[in-house]
Amino acid sequence: MYINIEVAIRFLYVLIVLNVAFAVVVYAMKIKNLKRTRTERRFEVKIKDYLTYILIHIEGKEPLNLPPFPLNKAEQKAMQERLNDIIESFTGTAREKCMELCRRLGLVQDHLDRLKKGSYSVKIDAAYHLGCMRVQEAVPALLKLLQTHKRNSSLFVIARSIAKCARDEQDVQEMVQIVLRHNKGFYDLLVDMIKEADIDHGALFAEFIQRESHEFIQIGLCGLKDYTEPTVASTVYRLIESPDRTIQYKAMEIYLKSVHFIPRNVVQKLLRHPMDEVRVLTVQAIADLKLARYIDVMRSALLDESKRVSDASAKGLLLLGEGGIAQLCEVAAEARGSERGEYLHMLIEEQIKSLSLQPHDLDQLTRYNSLVYHYEKTLGKNKRIYRVV
């Protein structure tokens, strides 16, 4: 067998050198990490009193004093981390005072310089810290960096920094516009970033859903999902008929959460919707809003083809007072023998059992008595299953 052993031996030497070099690098990194940890621990002890001073005076009127000792590069880095944490934990004047302290410590100028002149990784590091310190004058440079950045985790680091530093809605809109070029459906992440901006988020999201662009509408809807003001309901109402299923569903969710009254024609339209999730949400909204005038609609929903809708309307009727409970028992009696009837029967008995365990709650006790009364009346039981004393 022909083997050039000399070549193999030379290759072996190269491998050995590479192995040794790699091992040295790994050990050097470990030692550097250990040294950094030790320095950080020492510095933590050193700045303990100063941090206490900051936390005590952060709400006061006087500006915060600079630390009474000089900081070397590593200490400055550790101090920056602590101040970042404090800025993130506070809002209002306290946050502003801390941001001002960073400025006087020279951290802001330092990172602005790094953002302009540094290598790629230095720029990302600077972008992150400028974002933490909410440095408004960094926005143009950050937007420029974002423009040419490819889609990876760092793109979102820069975008979040822009949101934190944003001077007005315009900056946020520009950031969103750039990030959406890489659109992969990250609307929730964008909304989470936008909420870091010191602007009127609700107004911005409401403005987004007025646009023609699906992406902006999606962001607007994600942003508005936790708003419960009635004005939000009227803003999203037009999207209930959107041809896009996702937009339609999200709009309905927000509408039903924020509305204080649902007109009958809307209730009927929503209960005819092909998605059972929408019908469930509608039935739940009627129950939550205690709209007893829709007992008839809820009664019909009991016989919905989807078991989930039927279950939600049965539970909803229990919350709509005597009338709702009476209708529930009546339908259960009428449908006796069928699968749905048996299911409603079982549900009522389970509710009786569960309510019987909560006699200390007056509302539940009233509901229990009413349910037992109608249950006995319509389903022909002669004796109570559970008694409440």
Added chain:
Amino acid sequence: MRMLEYYLQQILNFLRDFLLGYGYFAMYYALAITFIYFLIFALSIRHTSPLQRGIQYNRVQKLSGSEHVPPVSLLVPAYNEELMIKENVRSLLALNYPEYEVIVVNDGSKDETAQLLIEEFQLKEIKPFVSNNIKTERVRGYYHNPEYPNLYFIDKENGGKADSLNAGINLSRHPLISTIDADSLLEKDALTRIARVYMENPEETVAVGGNVRIVNSCTVEDGIVKNIQFPKQWWPALQNVEYIKAFLGGRIGWSSVNGLIIVSGAFGVFQKDKVIAVGGYRGGYPGEDMNIVIKLHRYCLENKIPYQVAFCPDAVCWTQAPDTYRILSSQRMRWGRGNLKNMIEEGIHMVFRPRYKVFGLLTLPYNILFETLNPYFRLSGLIAMIGYWLLNMADWKTVAVFMLVNFFSCFILSLGALFIEEKAFSRYPKLSDLNKMMLYSFLMFLGYRQVGVLWRFLGHIDFFRNNNSWGTMVRTNFNK
């Protein structure tokens, strides 16, 4: 007599030619496997800096309080887990994550798992809405206690881990599911870290795998790993360096080219609708974690759905590694069987087909040639070595040089994994831990890797004998 000599000479000549041919084949095989290893390691190292930036500059603590992270259903299959189930569930209920549910599935345990859980959390039987997207063994009951609104418990007939996961999927309410082994502990922010990766590309990310680390010798308090230590026992220590190499050196690289073939069963997150679309987990055989990922690749590629199987190395799940030869060999034989079954069932239909892109052209050929068939090449290589020695075809110097080349080209990969660990994570705080990692990375070559090949081979024998049992499993407390 002359005739006999002649024939003997002919046979020897044939043997020599055969061994020579085999030698060339083995050399190219070794070169190919080394090339792929180096390629994947290079990709892993290249992606370490972007990963590190993503970890360092995203404030996970803040994200864990956001209402915009996606809700997740955690599925915890449990079979004879009475020793650890309470601690595990308590730790899962205390995660830093805004909206999630924990669904524990008792897979017909023979011990007190079900009873313990019902008593500990005062669970009552409920009749919830359960979809029947995937068929499972009969469910005996669903349990819940409103005082623990995030906890659900399913008690079902024994059907295996995959069947339990499918039962959990049927009950789950959220669009993302996460699979977690009952003998593992999730770090408090692990789910948020995975959610961050998912949120950056929610349309295409069909699965995200977490990083599995070994908990042996670490101190666990209230379900939280407090004092991280390198394992003191031999077997867990060897597995520790093996896991670091596989997860950091391998999976980061594979995920960067969207060629990841496995999301560890111990901890991973999946898009529920895609899992249902591929028919859920395949039951009746080990290796369901690899199988589901292969099916997801296949489904997305065949239907031209843009997709990504990601890996999130900073989302850590701590698991107990087998600490005896018997349990470890049983686990590895099971993995060997699972791998072979997956390659026969799915792999061979996709391998070398351009339609399946990186997965069909790189991941599967690598897996079939260098993982599944590896024991056969190794064992035949050993026999060939004996042949070379008997027929005076190689001298000790040549053998030694090639063994050293093999050793150093593999050891540098271990060093690469340790480099990634130190650069991006540095989870082991002491210098002595690094010394031990170096030592065990070296010791791996003195028997552990060889016996690993043997276990895989025995696993294949089990496969051909139709033995598809789970094998030996012994559970102990975390703070053992």
